[in-house]
Structure formats: C-alpha cells, structure tokens
Amino acid sequence: MSDIGPQVLRTDPSPSSGATTSLSSLAYRDGDFTKLLDLSEGAKHKTGRIKLLSPNLGEAFCEAVLARTLGATRKPMVPSYGAAPRIVVEHCLEAEDVRHQRDKRLTLVAVVFGLLFLPGALLWLLVFEIARRSGEKRRDVVQNFGVLVAVVIAGVLAWRPGTVTGFWGDYLRIMCIVPVAGWFVARQICVRTSEQLRSRWRSLLEGGAVGPTVPGAVPKGPDDHKAENQRKQLAKLSAEQDTNVVHYAGAKGILGLGPRWASWQLAEQLKPAPGFEEIRPFHAFDLVRKMDERLGRLKRSPLADGGVPGVDVRHWVVLPLGEGADEFSRPSGPEMDGFLMRASAVADVANKQSFGSSPRHYLGTQFVLWNGQLVITMMTRVSVLSETLRIEVSGHALGPLPGWFGDKPKAPEKQVQKTGKFWEERTVTLPVVTNAEVVRLATRAPFTWNQGLLNWLGGSVKLPEPFGIRSAWAARPWSNRFMADDAINIAVPVLRAVHDATLDVLRDHDIDVERFQNRSQLLGSEAQGIRPFKADVYDA
Incomplete structure (x- = not known):
C-alpha cells in the first residue's frame, strides 16, 4: 500500500460570519499598517531602527496575531463572539506561508545580485531609506532625485572605473548595475505574490473563497x-472561545460582550402570599432554570414568523477585573473542565451569596446579528440579600467592525494635471507593487527567518490588551440606526420572559407577587422608551 503522506488541514469553506471574513482579509492586505493603530484603541507601534524594513499592513497584522494567539506562554484571550478566531488565525498562517515562499526566492536574489555586489546595493538602499524618512509629501521627489544621482554614479563607474584594472576594475564597472538587474528579477516575484494575495483577499470578501490551508499544523511524523x-x-484557541468564565472590566463592560448600555432592576421583599404563614424556600438557581426555559421560548410566537431568530441562552460566571488591567486569569481546580466551569460549580455560584468580590452568575441571552457585525447580549442576574429578591437585566452590545475592514482590493490612483491643460486633472492608475516596495521586500527577505531581529530592525505592532480578535476593533453600534433599533427592541421580550418566569416561581412557592407584578409592569413601560446610555459610567 502506498503512503499518501499527511493531509493538509482545511477548515470549513464557509466562515461563520462576515466579521470573520473581514478580519481574515487583513492577513492578505498590503498598504500602510498604521490603519490598524487608528481603528483600535490601545494598539501600539514599536518603532524600528530602519524604515526600509518596516512591515506593511498584512505583515504587521499576521505577525502580531500569530505571536499573540499561538505563543507557547501567551496570555489568556478574550472570547470572540460573532466571529471564529481560529479561522482568522489559520488565514494568517496561510498568508505567512505564501510570503515565506516569496521570501525564499527573494533571499536567493538578494544574495546573488545584492550581497555579492554589496557596495553598489548599499548605494541603492541608501536612496530608498532616505526617501522613506523624508515624509509622505517629499518622498517621491527625494526618491527620484536619489535615483538620478545613483544612475549618474553607476554610469561614471561603468564608463571609467578609475585606475583600477583587471578583476576589480570589471567589478567596479558592474557593481551598481547588477543590483538593478536583481531588482527586475525581484519585481517579477513580488508582482506574482501580490496578485496571489490580492486574489485571496478579494475572494474572501466576495464569499467565493475556500477555507484556509494550514500545512504547518499537520505533523509529518512522530518527531515533527x-x-x-x-x-x-x-x-487550544478553539476551546478557549467556548469558555463560560468571563470578566467584567468597569466601563469596558464584560470583555468580549461590549459595554453595558442599559439596566433594569426588579427588587422587592419576599413575603408570604395572603392566607399563608410562611414562604416555601427555593434556591436562586431554581429561578434561573425557569428563566432559561422561558427565554428559550422566544423562538416561538403566536404569529407566523414572529419568533426571535438565533436565540442562544447560556450560563456565565463573571469575575471582576480592574478597568486598566492588561491581562486576566481564569480559575483552576476541580470545578474547571479545561476552559469550562462544570455545570455543578456554575449552579453553586448562582446559589451562593454574591456580595463582595466573589464570582457572580449571569444567565445570558445572546443574539449574533448582521452577519456577525452586531452581538447583543442580555444578562440576567438573580441575587438575594436578607429578604429582598433582586432580578437585574442588563443589555450589552458589541458593535460592528469599521467599514474599512470590508474594502476590496483596488489599484492605487493619483490625480495629476493634464498635459497642456494644467487647470484640469486626470486620474492615473499606479502600479500595486512600486519600485520602493520591491526594494523593501527584497531587503526584508533575508531577515524574515529571525522574526525577533526583524521586529527590532523594522518595528512591530502590539495589539491592545486584554486582547480579543473580535472586540479589539469593534465600533459603536449606535451609529447605525437599524443596529440600534435591534438592540433596543429585543430588550422588552427578554425582560417580559424573565419577569414572567420570576412570577411563576414566586407563586409556586407561596410568595406575595403583587409588588413584583406592579414593578414588572413599570419596568416594561420604561423599557419601551429606553435609550442607550453609559450604564457603567457614574457621575459621582
């Protein structure tokens, strides 16, 4: 029997959401990486020593994401609801593999046409390094002038290399010319790779792409x-996203779910119903189970097509975290099963007195809408202090990715004056791979085998902490009228379901529900006119 060897790992060709494909497309992009810094609060740029070795957008994104998600001793990650982090990471691995194949060929070109003719190669590199340091407005002028000077020097040496004769005389003649020939070879390599990456970028956003291939994640033998x-x-990345332990970080809200935009409190005293001397005791989790059942019924409606689609009810344990903290830790011990807290432990948290810094149980009702661009989560908490039962329902919203994440590849353009009609302008299509880009890629290629050294020389991007692939670039949902309407509209059905479940349990345990019922009706009226506000920002 023939051995067909290890198979390439291929994920589901249909990513779970538009947010996933938008984030994945960053791995294949070109252009300036500073866009990542502008769209994410907390992202930082570590400046390098040599401008010519600076990464572009796709290189910076892939390096930062892979270092943060696949590092052996990495920090815990924030869950990414509404996106599939593993697919994003696998696209980064695929893009990096394409670039590594290009860099292998460019390294050979750099050695043959650059290292062997180092003095001439350094002259051309100096021209482009000075141009990159001169600023955006003056870059083209400085670069053109530098190239002209280098051409003159190369021409002078080729025509008359001075008093040097023999081998070194011939070397001086071609010293500045051979790197130019190497540039032509390197340009063909760079253009082919750029077309390949841009094709992947476009197919992702148009919905025609297959899943990423990750050959590096398939062991070829027991020693791999x-x-x-x-x-x-x-x-581990996939398992971590399914955790039921999350963290609350003040005004940031619950990490991964977005800030809290509204809150409703139903708090009344537990008194026996008329005709009863005392109430029948119950546990807080008994009430939570009834709420879970009622919230699951939101999928159904007495009217055709009136059910709420995509209802996901789950139990979360929420731990407190300082708002300025840049990392968090998850509990460990017998109550944990990997990243999941066991169901019995979750019930214990719900039943215990949650007053102080202890973990708190929340019943979450989550809706992933707009193809993953909007994540609405209604969090319900049951607590008892002395004889007061408090039911709290709060709304969290994780907004969409900025529109730039959905931009498809297009050739760069420039407005120039028409010849003979300087008062009019025309649009000129520029090459995707410029002369400066070829030089940058060919210069970076030999250093890509040591990413730490390359980051030190060219700089790198540091992602915001605590980091979640989806939440790091989330915008406000309230700038989109329809998204805001969806977040506000779902509050009333959830609130009604929670209150109905509460009243049913109280009646079953011989508790007077009159005050609870009156308060529930008031809250229902308030929820119908609710507007989003910063529920976790206190002006005191």
Whole structure:
C-alpha cells in the first residue's frame, strides 16, 4: 500500500460570519499598517531602527496575531463572539506561508545580485531609506532625485572605473548595475505574490473563497514537534472561545460582550402570599432554570414568523477585573473542565451569596446579528440579600467592525494635471507593487527567518490588551440606526420572559407577587422608551 503522506488541514469553506471574513482579509492586505493603530484603541507601534524594513499592513497584522494567539506562554484571550478566531488565525498562517515562499526566492536574489555586489546595493538602499524618512509629501521627489544621482554614479563607474584594472576594475564597472538587474528579477516575484494575495483577499470578501490551508499544523511524523505544537495551539484557541468564565472590566463592560448600555432592576421583599404563614424556600438557581426555559421560548410566537431568530441562552460566571488591567486569569481546580466551569460549580455560584468580590452568575441571552457585525447580549442576574429578591437585566452590545475592514482590493490612483491643460486633472492608475516596495521586500527577505531581529530592525505592532480578535476593533453600534433599533427592541421580550418566569416561581412557592407584578409592569413601560446610555459610567 502506498503512503499518501499527511493531509493538509482545511477548515470549513464557509466562515461563520462576515466579521470573520473581514478580519481574515487583513492577513492578505498590503498598504500602510498604521490603519490598524487608528481603528483600535490601545494598539501600539514599536518603532524600528530602519524604515526600509518596516512591515506593511498584512505583515504587521499576521505577525502580531500569530505571536499573540499561538505563543507557547501567551496570555489568556478574550472570547470572540460573532466571529471564529481560529479561522482568522489559520488565514494568517496561510498568508505567512505564501510570503515565506516569496521570501525564499527573494533571499536567493538578494544574495546573488545584492550581497555579492554589496557596495553598489548599499548605494541603492541608501536612496530608498532616505526617501522613506523624508515624509509622505517629499518622498517621491527625494526618491527620484536619489535615483538620478545613483544612475549618474553607476554610469561614471561603468564608463571609467578609475585606475583600477583587471578583476576589480570589471567589478567596479558592474557593481551598481547588477543590483538593478536583481531588482527586475525581484519585481517579477513580488508582482506574482501580490496578485496571489490580492486574489485571496478579494475572494474572501466576495464569499467565493475556500477555507484556509494550514500545512504547518499537520505533523509529518512522530518527531515533527513544531507542527504538533501548532496543532495543539490551534485546538487550544478553539476551546478557549467556548469558555463560560468571563470578566467584567468597569466601563469596558464584560470583555468580549461590549459595554453595558442599559439596566433594569426588579427588587422587592419576599413575603408570604395572603392566607399563608410562611414562604416555601427555593434556591436562586431554581429561578434561573425557569428563566432559561422561558427565554428559550422566544423562538416561538403566536404569529407566523414572529419568533426571535438565533436565540442562544447560556450560563456565565463573571469575575471582576480592574478597568486598566492588561491581562486576566481564569480559575483552576476541580470545578474547571479545561476552559469550562462544570455545570455543578456554575449552579453553586448562582446559589451562593454574591456580595463582595466573589464570582457572580449571569444567565445570558445572546443574539449574533448582521452577519456577525452586531452581538447583543442580555444578562440576567438573580441575587438575594436578607429578604429582598433582586432580578437585574442588563443589555450589552458589541458593535460592528469599521467599514474599512470590508474594502476590496483596488489599484492605487493619483490625480495629476493634464498635459497642456494644467487647470484640469486626470486620474492615473499606479502600479500595486512600486519600485520602493520591491526594494523593501527584497531587503526584508533575508531577515524574515529571525522574526525577533526583524521586529527590532523594522518595528512591530502590539495589539491592545486584554486582547480579543473580535472586540479589539469593534465600533459603536449606535451609529447605525437599524443596529440600534435591534438592540433596543429585543430588550422588552427578554425582560417580559424573565419577569414572567420570576412570577411563576414566586407563586409556586407561596410568595406575595403583587409588588413584583406592579414593578414588572413599570419596568416594561420604561423599557419601551429606553435609550442607550453609559450604564457603567457614574457621575459621582
């Protein structure tokens, strides 16, 4: 029997959401990486020593994401609701593999046409380094002038290399010319790779792309520890996203769910119903289970097509976290099963007195809408202090990615004056791979085998902490009228379901529900006219 060898890992060709494909497309993009810094609060740029070795957008994004998600000793990550982080990471791995194949060929070109003719190559590199440092407005002028000077020097040496004769005389003649020939070869390599990356970028956003291929995550044998480690890290990333332990960070809200935009409180005293001397005791989790059942019924409606689509009811344990903290930790011990807290432990948290810094139980009702661009989560908490039962329902909203994330590739353009009609302008299409870009890629290629050294020389992007692939670039949902309407409209059905479940349980346990019922009706009226506000920002 023939051995067909290891198979390439391929994920589902249909990513779970538009947010996933938009984020994945960043791995294949070109252009200036500073856009990442502008669209994410907390992202930072570590400046390098050599401008010519600076990364572009796709390179910076892939390096930052892979270092943060697949590192052996990485910090815990914020869950990414409404997106599939593993798919994004696998697209980064695929894009990096394409670039590594290009860099292998460019390294060979750099050695043959650059290193062997180093003095001439350094002259051309100096021209482009000075141009990159001269600023955006003066860059083209400085670059053109530098190229002209370098051409003159190359022509003078080729015509008359001075008093040097023999081998070194011939070397001086071609010293500045051979790197130019290498540039032509490198340009063909760069153009082919750019077309390949841009095709992947376009197909992702148009919905025609297959899933990413990750050959590096498939061990080729028992001693392939690198591939085995990458496979384990990807599996860990998937498992981490299914955790039921989340963190509350003040005005940031619950990490991964977005800030809290509204809150309703139903708090009344537990008294026996008329005709009863005392109430029948119950646990807080008994009430939570009834709420879980009622919230699941939101999918149904007495009217055709009136059910709420995509209802996801889940139990969360929420831990407090300082708003300025840049990392968090998850609990460990017998109550944990990997990243999940066991159901019995979750019930214990719900039943225990949550007053102080102890973990708190929330019943979450989540809706992922707009193809993953909007995540609405209604969090319900049951607590008892002395004889007062408090039911709190709060709304969290994670907004869409900025529109730029959905931009498809297009050739750069420039407005120039018409010849003979300087008062009119015309649009000129510029090459995607410019002369400066070829030089940058060919210069970076030999250093890509040591990412730490390359980051030190060219700079890198540091992602915001605590980091979640989806939440790091989330915008406000209230700038979109329809998204805001969806967030506000779902509040009333959820609130009604929670209150109905509460009243049913109280009646079953011989508790007077008159005050609860009156308060519930008042809250229902308030919710119908609610407007989003910063529920976790207190002016005191």
